[in-house]
Amino acid sequence: MPVRCAFVALTPANLQAAHSDVEIGSPLLVIGFPLGFHDTLHHLPVARLACVASSFGVRFQGQGYFLTDARTHRGTSGAPAPMRDPTPSSSSAALPCKLLGTHSSRIDMGSRDVVLDETLGLKCAWYADILLTLTDH
Numbered sequence: 001m002p003v004r005c006a007f008v009a010l011t012p013a014n015l016q017a018a019h020s021d022v023e024i025g026s027p028l029l030v031i032g033f034p035l036g037f038h039d040t041l042h043h044l045p046v047a048r049l050a051c052v053a054s055s056f057g058v059r060f061q062g063q064g065y066f067l068t069d070a071r072t073h074r075g076t077s078g079a080p081a082p083m084r085d086p087t088p089s090s091s092s093a094a095l096p097c098k099l100l101g102t103h104s105s106r107i108d109m110g111s112r113d114v115v116l117d118e119t120l121g122l123k124c125a126w127y128a129d130i131l132l133t134l135t136d137h
């Protein structure tokens with residue numbers, strides 16, 4: 001069943017609070033404008049399927065982000081990364097998803113041989129709770 005998050009504004013209640021509900025491999029979406037591509041008639045973004053690629057709740061490398069495995073392109077920086085709400089309640093019925101984070105950038109290894117080795121294909125997503133810090137909530 002698809003996540004329907006397109007026309008409802010996210011609030012602090014939509015942030016994923018329980019880290020134990022999110023496991024490595026949990027599916028999520030990255031909703032944005034890859035390379036500027038979008039539905040030009042309705043001015044809507046597109047979604048890419050992704051999954052959590054590092055232990056959620058453990059700040060990767062001690063930073064404020066976790067890793068995702070997703071096929072994304074330029075233009076998706078700042079894109080929301082929601083997942084289906086693992087514990088839906090009547091108060092979240094209008095929006096059956098939780099915001100895990102905000103897509104930021106790709107991550108790679110400096111020691112990778114650019115001729116022999118493919119890129120890792122991993123991306124960084126800033127934890128959603130950082131948004132509260134940035135917006136003084």
